[in-house]
Amino acid sequence: MKKIEKLEMVGISKHFHTTRANHNVSFSIESGEIVGLLGENGAGKTTLMNILYSLIQADQGEIRINGETVRLHSPRDAIQRGIGMVHQHFMLVENHTVAENIALGFEGAPFFYPARYVAKKIEDFSRRYGLKVNTQEKIWQLSAGEQQRVEIVMALLRGADLLILDEPTSVLTPQESEELFSILRRMAGEGHSVVFISHKLEEVLSICDRVLVLRNGEVVGASSVEDIDKRKLARMMVGRDIIFNLEKEHIERGPLILEVKGLTVPGDRIEKAVKGVSFKIYQNEIFGIAGVSGNGQHELIEAITGLRKASGGSILINGKEIINTSARAVCNQGISHVPEERIKFGIVPNLSIYENAVLKQHHNKRFSKTLFLNYQSIKSHAEGIVRDFRITAPSINTPVKNLSGGNIQKLILGREITDEPSLLVAAHPTYGLDVSATEYIRTQLLKRRGKGVAVLLVSEDLEEIFELSDRIAVMFEGEIMGILTARTANIEEIGLMMTGSRL
Numbered sequence: 001m002k003k004i005e006k007l008e009m010v011g012i013s014k015h016f017h018t019t020r021a022n023h024n025v026s027f028s029i030e031s032g033e034i035v036g037l038l039g040e041n042g043a044g045k046t047t048l049m050n051i052l053y054s055l056i057q058a059d060q061g062e063i064r065i066n067g068e069t070v071r072l073h074s075p076r077d078a079i080q081r082g083i084g085m086v087h088q089h090f091m092l093v094e095n096h097t098v099a100e101n102i103a104l105g106f107e108g109a110p111f112f113y114p115a116r117y118v119a120k121k122i123e124d125f126s127r128r129y130g131l132k133v134n135t136q137e138k139i140w141q142l143s144a145g146e147q148q149r150v151e152i153v154m155a156l157l158r159g160a161d162l163l164i165l166d167e168p169t170s171v172l173t174p175q176e177s178e179e180l181f182s183i184l185r186r187m188a189g190e191g192h193s194v195v196f197i198s199h200k201l202e203e204v205l206s207i208c209d210r211v212l213v214l215r216n217g218e219v220v221g222a223s224s225v226e227d228i229d230k231r232k233l234a235r236m237m238v239g240r241d242i243i244f245n246l247e248k249e250h251i252e253r254g255p256l257i258l259e260v261k262g263l264t265v266p267g268d269r270i271e272k273a274v275k276g277v278s279f280k281i282y283q284n285e286i287f288g289i290a291g292v293s294g295n296g297q298h299e300l301i302e303a304i305t306g307l308r309k310a311s312g313g314s315i316l317i318n319g320k321e322i323i324n325t326s327a328r329a330v331c332n333q334g335i336s337h338v339p340e341e342r343i344k345f346g347i348v349p350n351l352s353i354y355e356n357a358v359l360k361q362h363h364n365k366r367f368s369k370t371l372f373l374n375y376q377s378i379k380s381h382a383e384g385i386v387r388d389f390r391i392t393a394p395s396i397n398t399p400v401k402n403l404s405g406g407n408i409q410k411l412i413l414g415r416e417i418t419d420e421p422s423l424l425v426a427a428h429p430t431y432g433l434d435v436s437a438t439e440y441i442r443t444q445l446l447k448r449r450g451k452g453v454a455v456l457l458v459s460e461d462l463e464e465i466f467e468l469s470d471r472i473a474v475m476f477e478g479e480i481m482g483i484l485t486a487r488t489a490n491i492e493e494i495g496l497m498m499t500g501s502r503l
């Protein structure tokens, strides 16, 4: 089949019941281009690209390849025409190896030992692009960045001329993002084209040639990246100015809330992911942990929130030992948790917004009357979250699986931070969120701090760490390299500690 030189989507409209996801959207991309597709959570980006990939069909409009109208009935058709897509949420089979995943649905793989055949292909391919993937590992053993790479290799191996990446970097480390960008540049140089969806405006400006902005399902702007900057882009997306640097008021910290002493925690692949870590967090304080992910932050948080057994040390919350109890027991001590893998662990997709709004809290007195749930109070609680966090949804009865990615994130954040816990553990609280939701969440975290909550913030976004934290700890290979006061810390110092120098 002829290579895609130019692809156009013309007058695309799509409704889901009463929701207008796309309205008369036109979009085009040529060979060698990287085009950014931007817009607030729920603006219609994923829908538009799902239509192109033919996961769903448009109500109206058409797709043209090299000037000719084409009818694509399924992703299989799209793949055959040279369109590949890496989804916002991974679709890999957890218990299969990398090679087995890629072999699934790989045209031309032999009937017998398809994985072996594919493994060989992948190795040739990785050598050519410098994309490292170990074909024999199981998906569940991989970090998000590694899974991402598998999905990209899979799309490219199937021969994608046009690659759609739906928020590819929201879970990548800065190094992994850089790696991805050099691959994308190289692909564009070879005449592939890329549609890049992201909320990280700096990234979009650095990797894309031009951008298209959607709002409420409609195109509201387009520009080449030379003619636009971060502020203008944000204004185009949300229709108002965004504050990129929040004011943090000075507050005296209160009494000790969390004390971690000599904590050691095993990892999935190694014996000690956290090696004898100690720190304290006080009331009215945001304690930020910076570091490249994969250096023990994940295991540290799981141990504190009761999701993983520790092998040594102590975790005191308000003076009470909680190490190796249970997630429920930890929750009852007043610890809230915004988990890293929110879609996987934070929600039940088939349940409604209001049911998800009280997950894990249904035993709370506010929501139950003797043996029965108090639906009145659950629903008004849910409506409060939807209102405050500006979640776009037809109603609180909508199943969560019908929400856009960012709106699901907002719901989980809303649920975990509307109450005032003693300690709020927040892992990467703004990834996947649009600029105005990010501004809102950060403001909320500062507000909770003002009200006496102790916050443990883990983020790879140094800008976020600096903006919010009172003190900053840096983790490297399971240890804390040092703890700095945010007011006097500088970014170079933190950067060095992130690569293993001690304070």
Ligand SMILES: Nc1ncnc2c1ncn2[C@@H]1O[C@H](COP(=O)(O)OP(=O)(O)OP(=O)(O)O)[C@@H](O)[C@H]1O
Binding pocket: 016, 017, 019, 020, 021, 039, 040, 041, 042, 043, 044, 045, 046, 047, 048, 088, 392, 393, 401, 402, 403, 404, 405, 406, 407, 432
């Ligand atoms: N299967 C579905 N059923 C019902 N509504 C849907 C469905 N898929 C998407 N929607 C709605 O369509 C709108 C657009 O969603 P879409 O996922 O395209 O947004 P998005 O721009 O990708 O947002 P995000 O940045 O949060 O990922 C949203 O209001 C969403 O709730």
Ligand SMILES: [Mg+2]
Binding pocket: 045, 046, 047, 088, 166, 404, 405, 406
């Ligand atoms: Mg999306």
